Amino acid sequence: MKNSTFNVTGMSCASCARTVENALNKNEDIKASVNIATEKINIEYDENKYNFEKIKKIVENSGYGLVETLSEEEKMQMYEDKIKSLRNKLILAAVFAIPLMYISMGHMMGIHLPDIVNPKKNAAIYSIVQLLLTIPVVYAGKDFFIHGFKNLVRKSPTMDSLIAMGASAAIIYSLYAIYMTITVDPEYHMNLYFESAGTIITLILLGKLLEARTKGQTSSAIKKLIGLQPKKAKIIENGVEKEVLIENIKVGDIIVVKPGEKIAVDGKIVNGNTSVDESMITGESIPVSKNIGDKVIGGSINKNGSIQFEATEIGKDTVLSQIIKLVEEAQGSKAPISRMADIVAGYFVPIVIMIATITGIVWFISGSGLTAALTFFISVLVIACPCALGLATPTSIMVGTGKGAENGILIKSGEALETAHKIKTVVLDKTGTITKGKPVLTDLKVYNSFNENEILQLAASAENNSEHPLAEAIVNGAKEKNVEFKQYDKFRAMPGYGIRATIDEKEIQIGNRKLMASRKISTEAAEKDYEILSNEGKTPMFISVNNELAGLIAVADVVKETSKEAVEKMHKLGLKVIMLTGDNEKTAKYIAKEVGIDRVIAEILPFQKSEEVKKLQEAGEFVAMVGDGINDSPALAQANVGIAIGSGTDVAIESADIVLIRNDLNDVAGAIALSKATITNIKENLFWAFFYNVIGIPFAAGIFYAFFNGPKLDPMIAAFAMSLSSVSVLMNALRLKFFKVKD
Known part of the structure; x- marks a missing residue:
């Protein structure tokens, strides 16, 4: 079965959408869903039996037109x-x-x-x-x-x-x-x-x-996103700058960007450094520093330095194009709450015609005369508004998903937007979600009269040859403190123990207790610090110089600056927060306590994550899973709502219902709050649409005039009221534009 989206022309109300849907759905191997707000149709069909021309013919026979997907322009x-x-x-x-x-x-x-x-x-x-x-x-x-x-x-x-x-x-x-x-x-x-x-x-x-x-x-969010991409860019060809249309850029081209210019496509900086405003894409207002080797995103704005970067993704593969595609798909999708309105709208017009006809006949045979009967007949016809019913849900979803996109929250469907407001429990992966996902140097203790700067220099110089993540943390920590590295004479990695190196004729050893014990080096002076650091969820390593204990160095996957604030925001929304991790329980509990998490599920294997989510669901919890790695994908798919951190893997993002472009847990609370606001808005729209028709049609039919000697409704006033009803629903949906996602 093939899935395609087309544009429908000639529709005026929800009844039109229902007509097109019915015309297609009565055919075997076709399943169609029309969104009146976006005027798009999503069709799943057997491509062995149908093609665009055959589907177009069916739509045209129902009185409407079908156009293959148009460009945004x-x-x-x-x-x-x-x-x-x-x-x-x-x-x-x-x-x-x-x-x-x-x-x-x-x-x-x-x-x-x-x-x-x-x-x-x-x-x-x-x-x-x-x-x-x-x-x-x-x-x-x-x-x-x-x-x-x-x-x-x-x-x-x-x-x-x-x-x-x-x-x-x-x-x-x-x-x-x-x-x-x-x-x-x-x-x-x-x-x-x-x-x-x-x-x-x-x-x-x-x-x-x-x-x-x-x-x-x-749909202004889509227009803003499209407007981000420049039409032209300057590339270096044979050593000369040349201006080309963006569609002519190829992967591998070197592109020049001067201060104030927009970055054309995704790429990697090969020359220069700058700061880049990525706010329209990520929602982050502070410009991001960029150096050689860093990635740049097409559509972002180069602020203050000239750079050259190599194009790595172009056309539909850029981050901006993928965001636009996700937002379009979300705005074109239907939420479950819209089904009732669609059903009512589908039967609405025939029922109104029947009510209008009965009204006219009753007033005529009651002796009021043809003129009065005609007045009531026309008033009922023109006051009824299926548009308000049909627009109630999709317009709110369009504005809600657009508002999310403007703030770096990509909601992939109307169903995900609606479902998110029911979340009661948020399950967070630890590494890369609550923590930065990359070990950093946190502590350095020295003993036996050794100097702290000297020990950091020796430790970093020794570890500079190692590819282990813990070694990388020590080296990066030393670089941040502008430590000058020394050349080692010998180096040996000892898996399960640590490393050994010779620097300036000094024998340096860095590793665990087993390494120190094997060399008969006493660690008694460091044991108390070792226990404290271990209890804080850090990984401490002993350092010896010439077989004498010299120091204790610790690294840890530190908590993101925003994690504690994010958990507090989730608690304010009445959510229970659980950490799910394969890390040891002591480390997990320390981090959980630091950020205020309610419960820890630790020391589980990757494939067990989805099983733990399922257990929570079976216990009656409505669960959102937040993660960023390949091993989170099954759990993201199992959860009622899967939320992927945008810096995570493609597999995790593909498995998720909501994608957070920024690597910020605050956006989890933002996404759920936005869902709640959107559902409230939809319910308001549906209430007013139903209320308008439930009150308006009897009023137009003369019920109040007949039984309570109330006023009659002139057809002109009825027409004005009908026009305003659709506009009022749309205006109410637009109120979502003022919703503050980050509060």
């Missing part, structure tokens, strides 16, 4: 063209609808009308002028009629069908009223409904324009 252009078209249609409609309202309603409000269009003096001309003014308005809204009646004939009515039926009923009855005014009774002009039809079309065009503009804001 093409999509943005299509969107701008749509807004421009709606604006032009609205202007055309308004230019004629305003005088139409003036002529039809002016005399009722005491406004002077010229005699030629005064109904008391020229009822026939008054009526015909209204008809002539209505024609351009109908032309401006012709798409409502074309799509509306087509879908009605196909037995898949949509919001356009409601508008078309309501406006057509008003126009047809008004044409009958013109005939009666001219041939039977001039007073029949009181039954004209042209202004209702014209105003309905104009107001709904206004609503569509506002909706389109607001929808554009919901």
Whole structure:
């Protein structure tokens, strides 16, 4: 089965999306899901039976269009063209609808009308002028009629069908009223409904324009990300700088970036040093120092130094392209909470047509007359809004996932965004997640009158030849203190014991108790310090010079600066935090105590991590697993929500539901808080969408007027209310833009 995403054209509401889905899903070996907010369709199909052209034909037969995936520039252009078209249609409609309202309603409000269009003096001309003014308005809204009646004939009515039926009923009855005014009774002009039809079309065009503009804001995160990538870059070719289009850059090209310029693609610095602003990609506001050998990310901004870097990833392989792809997929996906709204929206329009028809018939047979019956019939048709229901969930997901992306939190699907708000327990891997994942020099103790600087110099010089991670920690620690390294004469690594080296005719030994015991070197002076350092989760090593105890040096995988703060934030959200590690229990418990973790599960093998997560789930816990290594992948997949630290392996990131680009545990709490805020926003949208229709439709049907002598709803007011309902849902979704992920 192949999975593809395409763009659907011609949709106006959730009923349209339902129609397209149904048309495809009734075919064997096709499974389709439409997102009305993004106007995209995700289709899983048997490529041996179907291709794009066959799928396109099915969609076209249902009344809509299908376009193969467009570039972001093409999509943005299509969107701008749509807004421009709606604006032009609205202007055309308004230019004629305003005088139409003036002529039809002016005399009722005491406004002077010229005699030629005064109904008391020229009822026939008054009526015909209204008809002539209505024609351009109908032309401006012709798409409502074309799509509306087509879908009605196909037995898949949509919001356009409601508008078309309501406006057509008003126009047809008004044409009958013109005939009666001219041939039977001039007073029949009181039954004209042209202004209702014209105003309905104009107001709904206004609503569509506002909706389109607001929808554009919901996907602003994608636009910002796309805008990060420069169009051109300078490469060095045969020793000469040459400007090329970004799509012409090849892996291995050397690219020159001056201060203030954007970095074109991902790469590795080969010359120069600088600081780089990666805030739009990682959410980290502080510029990052970069030196030779460091990686740079395409789309980030070079701040203050000229550099040359080798292109390592281009096109779709860059970090920025992968982020855009993840955000697009998330915004196009559906959350489980949307299913109820989709089902209701699918049956909504036929039910509204039935309610409107029954309403009209009841009012007519009750003796209220044809005019009153028509008023209630049209009001019910035009106040109903399936759009508000259809947009409630996907717009919030679009804004929520976009907000996450702006802050370095990539949520890979609508389902992951929704599921994250249910998390009660967060399981953290230790190495590389809570800790930095790289041992560093932490302590140096000296004995028997040896000098601290001398011992660090000898230890680092001896370890400089070793590839062991603990040796690397000692060497890097010495470099940070600007220690000058000495050349050794002899070097020997002794696995399970330590190392031995000769420097300046001094025999240096660094290792464990077994090494010291084998050389009959007393470690009594260091035993107390050894126990203290061990209890702190560090790895201490004895140092001897010429068979005399000289010092105790310790390294440790230290806790990240943000880990304690991150755990505190998780606790504030009411989450239980568990550490899951293969490290020894003493070290794990020390680190857990340092950062405030509730429970430790230590000394487990990599394959047992997923089993431990499963045990927690079986005990009723809703679990998020946070990790960064290959050995975390099964546990990430097993968890209800897998969260990968972005600096981790590709396998871990692939297995996760949420990816944190920054290597910062604070973003775990941020992702969960964002999920909670998004779900609250969706529930607000759904409440108002249902509440609007539950109250609005009975009001339009005249229930309050019939039983409580309340007001009647004019069709024009109903159309205005319908337009505002969709916009209000979109505006509420946009409130998520102000959510502070880092608080």
